[in-house]
Amino acid sequence: VSTSATGGWAEPGVEDLGRGVFRIPLPLPNDALRAVNVYAISSDDGLLMVDAGWALDTSEALLASSLRSIGYRVEDVRRFLVTHCHRDHYTQAVAIRRRFGARVSLGAGEEPNLTEIATAVREQRHSGSIATTLRRAGAAKLAIHIDEIRASMEADDQINWEMPDQWLLDDEAVEAGPRTLRVIETPGHTRGHVVFHDAQAALLFAGDHVLPHITPSIGFEPSPVRWPLRDYLDSLRLVQSMPDAKLLPAHGPVAPSVHDRVAELLEHHDGRLSEAEKAVVAGAATAYDVAMALRWTRREHQLVDLDPMNQMLAISETAAHLDVLVLQNRLAVRTLDEGIDVYEASPA
Numbered sequence: 072v073s074t075s076a077t078g079g080w081a082e083p084g085v086e087d088l089g090r091g092v093f094r095i096p097l098p099l100p101n102d103a104l105r106a107v108n109v110y111a112i113s114s115d116d117g118l119l120m121v122d123a124g125w126a127l128d129t130s131e132a133l134l135a136s137s138l139r140s141i142g143y144r145v146e147d148v149r150r151f152l153v154t155h156c157h158r159d160h161y162t163q164a165v166a167i168r169r170r171f172g173a174r175v176s177l178g179a180g181e182e183p184n185l186t187e188i189a190t191a192v193r194e195q196r197h198s199g200s201i202a203t204t205l206r207r208a209g210a211a212k213l214a215i216h217i218d219e220i221r222a223s224m225e226a227d228d229q230i231n232w233e234m235p236d237q238w239l240l241d242d243e244a245v246e247a248g249p250r251t252l253r254v255i256e257t258p259g260h261t262r263g264h265v266v267f268h269d270a271q272a273a274l275l276f277a278g279d280h281v282l283p284h285i286t287p288s289i290g291f292e293p294s295p296v297r298w299p300l301r302d303y304l305d306s307l308r309l310v311q312s313m314p315d316a317k318l319l320p321a322h323g324p325v326a327p328s329v330h331d332r333v334a335e336l337l338e339h340h341d342g343r344l345s346e347a348e349k350a351v352v353a354g355a356a357t358a359y360d361v362a363m364a365l366r367w368t369r370r371e372h373q374l375v376d377l378d379p380m381n382q383m384l385a386i387s388e389t390a391a392h393l394d395v396l397v398l399q400n401r402l403a404v405r406t407l408d409e410g411i412d413v414y415e416a417s418p419a
């Protein structure tokens with residue numbers, strides 16, 4: 072099955088990318104992202120997968136029938152290389168390992184995230200500090216709402232958050248038959264996100280670091296870091312400094328040039344930084360105020376038009392932009408007694 076450059080990438084099937092590399096989109100029910108791409112790499116020493124999908128019966132059934140069409144079974148998967156710990160990439164690797172014994176590898180930087188999830192499951196509470204982030208952003212009311220949504224979301228697949236067999240290190244080489252994939256740490260979307268670079272074939276398995284049509288959320292993770300957007304922009308510049316490659320993203324169609332898309336993403340964030348700065352200069356004080364002043368998605372929605380989950384992502388992303396503006400000395404910040412960060416134009 073081949074797909075056109077823009078439409079139809081999420082349709083079930085297998086896209087043959089040549090020389091034993093296959094793109095397989097798997098379903099994400101009720102998700103605006105529509106599908107997650109997993110990549111099968113076949114060689115004489117077995118089948119290796121980059122990312123695994125969300126552990127759902129429909130997803131595993133589609134993976135099985137897709138692999139069958141290229142002569143493999145799910146139990147032939149020798150190893151999963153997972154780009155980051157989000158459920159649509161990681162959980163199916165754990166589910167398949169449990170039954171068929173595949174090895175699961177994940178970036179070493181994700182260990183705090185998985186540890187936090189495991190601790191939260193044990194203590195029967197929500198993972199992470201989204202509520203803290205939202206309160207700091209001046210959006211305490213939304214924090215309560217989000218906790219209710221997450222309670223229903225997290226209940227289902229607690230068993231699929233076990234640890235990987237192996238933590239991948241930066242610059243580590245993974246042999247896949249005749250190919251060598253180099254592990255590159257690209258923190259930002261999550262703190263331990265990694266991409267896999269096949270320099271010889273000029274392919275970049277980019278996970279959610281570089282997506283062709285959308286910008287990945289920043290810092291939505293169980294154990295957040297202080298400056299996720301700074302890290303993300305640094306990681307974009309890092310892949311820009313490497314030789315250009317074909318972009319094999321986790322969501323969206325394969326694209327010819329990582330560099331072209333990275334340039335667009337850097338420009339997008341430059342624009343967002345300027346808009347956020349202007350909003351503060353015009354009087355917005357908290358991340359929530361600034362998110363209200365900005366427009367969201369390509370359709371230029373107002374914050375209040377987004378559903379609560381997307382409002383949460385928009386506000387935490389705005390906070391990340393404001394924090395970078397502080398690092399760049401374009402804004403100043405002070406924290407009020409009740410823990411809310413208030414921004415103002417830098418006196419210098």
Ligand SMILES: [Zn+2]
Pocket residue numbers: 107157159160279321322
């Ligand atoms: Zn994703």
